Every structure is written in C-alpha cells, then in structure tokens.
Amino acid sequence: MAGTPQTAAEGRPDRATKGFLAHRNLLFTVAYEMLGSAADAEDVLQETWLRWAGVDLATVRDQRAYLVRITTRQALIRLRTLGRRKESYVGSWLPEPLLTAPDVAEDVALADSVSMAMLLVLETLAPTERAVFVLREVFDLGYDEIAEAVDRSPAAVRQIAHRARAHVAARRPRQVVSPTETRYALDAFQRAVETGDLQGLLDILAPDVVLLGDGGGVKQAVLRPIVGVEKVARLVIGGWGKVAGITSLRPAQVNGQPALVVQFDGELDTVLALRIDEGLISGIYAIRNPEKLSHMQRETFLSR
Incomplete structure (x- = not known):
C-alpha cells in the first residue's frame, strides 16, 4: 500500500x-x-x-x-x-x-x-x-x-x-436473493438485450422497476430515474440493444453479486448492477462515469 x-x-x-x-x-x-x-x-x-x-x-x-x-x-x-x-x-x-x-x-x-x-x-x-x-x-x-x-x-x-x-x-430488498436467482435474472436480461427481445425483457422486469444512470456529466446517461416496466424496457432495448453488434455484455462479480459489464469497441463502458425482488428485476443501476470504473480493472478484497 x-x-x-x-x-x-x-x-x-x-x-x-x-x-x-x-x-x-x-x-x-x-x-x-x-x-x-x-x-x-x-x-x-x-x-x-x-x-x-x-x-x-x-x-x-x-x-x-x-x-x-x-x-x-x-x-x-x-x-x-x-x-x-x-x-x-x-x-x-x-x-x-x-x-x-x-x-x-x-x-x-x-x-x-x-x-x-x-x-x-x-x-x-x-x-x-x-x-x-x-x-x-x-x-x-x-x-x-x-x-x-x-x-x-x-x-x-x-x-x-x-x-x-x-x-x-423498510427499504432493502424484501428477501435475500441467492446468487442463483440473481444469475437467472441476469441471464434473461442479457439474452433479451442481445436479441432485442422486448417481450422477454418485459417478462423479467417488475412492474415498478426503476432505472438509474450515473454518467457524472462526462458520459451520457439518464439524468432522472426512469420508472415503470414499459418505459424501462423500451429504453434498454433502444439503447444497449440497438448497438448489440458492436457492444459486448459479459458477466462479472460486482460488489459480491452477479452483474454485467458492457464493453464498447473493446473498452469498458458501463457496469450494470441489478436489484432483484421476488424473482423480478426491480432496479437497474448503470454506472458509466469513467472516474468510478477504475476498480473494475482488478479484484478488490473485502472482509468482515
């Protein structure tokens, strides 16, 4: 150190x-x-x-x-x-x-x-x-x-x-979600985005799903929370889905949970973390601010 x-x-x-x-x-x-x-x-x-x-x-x-x-x-x-x-x-x-x-x-x-x-x-x-x-x-x-x-x-x-x-x-996820459940939801999300399957995405999103984006004023991101299954699904498919041919989504362990890393032209572009409630995705967190992505280059060791 x-x-x-x-x-x-x-x-x-x-x-x-x-x-x-x-x-x-x-x-x-x-x-x-x-x-x-x-x-x-x-x-x-x-x-x-x-x-x-x-x-x-x-x-x-x-x-x-x-x-x-x-x-x-x-x-x-x-x-x-x-x-x-x-x-x-x-x-x-x-x-x-x-x-x-x-x-x-x-x-x-x-x-x-x-x-x-x-x-x-x-x-x-x-x-x-x-x-x-x-x-x-x-x-x-x-x-x-x-x-x-x-x-x-x-x-x-x-x-x-x-x-x-x-x-x-009163605010945390209603139950502890197993890594298996999270991975299942993440896989379904990834398939829907990569194939442009709007219905597949609608099926895995909670009705009151919220999408938050963090670009820090440096990268383009939604400035306010997007709420509701229809709005979020169309934004996701219309955003990452449209550039699926030149963007790769790969699984990663982020903050102890399965997540997705979005790469654009081979460069780290976005980290997508999810909140799961009762088997459905209730929160999508897209971190794009480059200043916040430096700890995605190497593993961080945490302990209690």
Whole structure:
C-alpha cells in the first residue's frame, strides 16, 4: 500500500505496519460501506494509517477495534464532504462498483451489505446512522465500541441502531436473493438485450422497476430515474440493444453479486448492477462515469 513504510532494518514491516496490514481489507470494507466510494475509502485508509503510525501501541488493548475506530471517524468526516459534492453532481449519484473476489460472494451477509441495492439504501441514512448500522449489523461490533467510534453514549447508539435498522428494513430488498436467482435474472436480461427481445425483457422486469444512470456529466446517461416496466424496457432495448453488434455484455462479480459489464469497441463502458425482488428485476443501476470504473480493472478484497 502506498504510504505504508517498511521500517525494520531487514525490510520486514514493523509492528504498527503489520497490525495495519493485517486489518487493511476490513478497514477498507468499513470505509467503503460508509462512503460508497472506493476512491474516498482509499483516502480514508491513508488518513487512518497516518494516525495509527503515531499511536503508542503499548496503550492499545485491541488493535482491530482501535483501527476501526480511527477509520470510522475519518469516514464520517469524509462522508460529510462527499454529501456536499453530491449536491452539485450531474444526474443520479451511484456507488462506485467493485470487481470483487469470489470469496466475497461466498459470505452471503457481506455480499448483501456491499450490494449496489444495499449501498443505495444506506445512502438514505444520516451519517451517524449509517456508521452505527454498518458497524453493528455488518461487523457486529458491541455498542460500547461503536459509541467510542461515533462519540455518542452506548444508550444513544442503541437508539440510533434501532432507528437505522427500521429505516433499512423498510427499504432493502424484501428477501435475500441467492446468487442463483440473481444469475437467472441476469441471464434473461442479457439474452433479451442481445436479441432485442422486448417481450422477454418485459417478462423479467417488475412492474415498478426503476432505472438509474450515473454518467457524472462526462458520459451520457439518464439524468432522472426512469420508472415503470414499459418505459424501462423500451429504453434498454433502444439503447444497449440497438448497438448489440458492436457492444459486448459479459458477466462479472460486482460488489459480491452477479452483474454485467458492457464493453464498447473493446473498452469498458458501463457496469450494470441489478436489484432483484421476488424473482423480478426491480432496479437497474448503470454506472458509466469513467472516474468510478477504475476498480473494475482488478479484484478488490473485502472482509468482515
């Protein structure tokens, strides 16, 4: 990792570096789930390292908890800055997609927590609510640990956790969808787009399906959500379907879930992630902003 020194004379990492590297994937996952941005999560890790490097390790009882606390505080600072950037963002803001390692999909709870659908639900939480929810529900931290990380009392954290849990439960997919179900829906979607089969696409879309596009003002994308099965189906077939001869759609593991990568003239153009509810596609998320596609070039390792 850039900025992480090797300080021992023989080139081996010192104790601080070893502790940081041992938990790096976990810390990145915490920051990413709080921010929805891999680039900002990497910046948070740099800030975490700088603070960790100055800590007297003799005073640290639990390195994991201490590092998570630093990361959470830095992510909260960054989350408020990110909120201001989103206010001036052109069109819909979608989380930054990650090409994830196979073991992420094997951890059902982790894959669900980093899915595009869940990250969009987390976007509707206030910063402290998001931090509390992520640390409690995803990483199973105790209320006392979370209280130290967000600078609230344990009693207040319990109340925030209860409120955030209810908020997320009302908005998250109604059930955990298996990778097999997601892959089936994705295959049907891909066949319909590649063959221009409008009816086939209508059959796999939910009546209230929503399509969101994120071009960041750099690439063409729908500026507002498109809602309804007829509008979405015709837009999809009329968009990607019409250029199927020079565009390839290939499956990929994105944020722990099956997704599609659209290539145009051999270049990565769009990442298509789906939300599945009761076997039908209820959300289509098309990320085209080039600045958000850099983590699709290599696998990202996440952990809890």
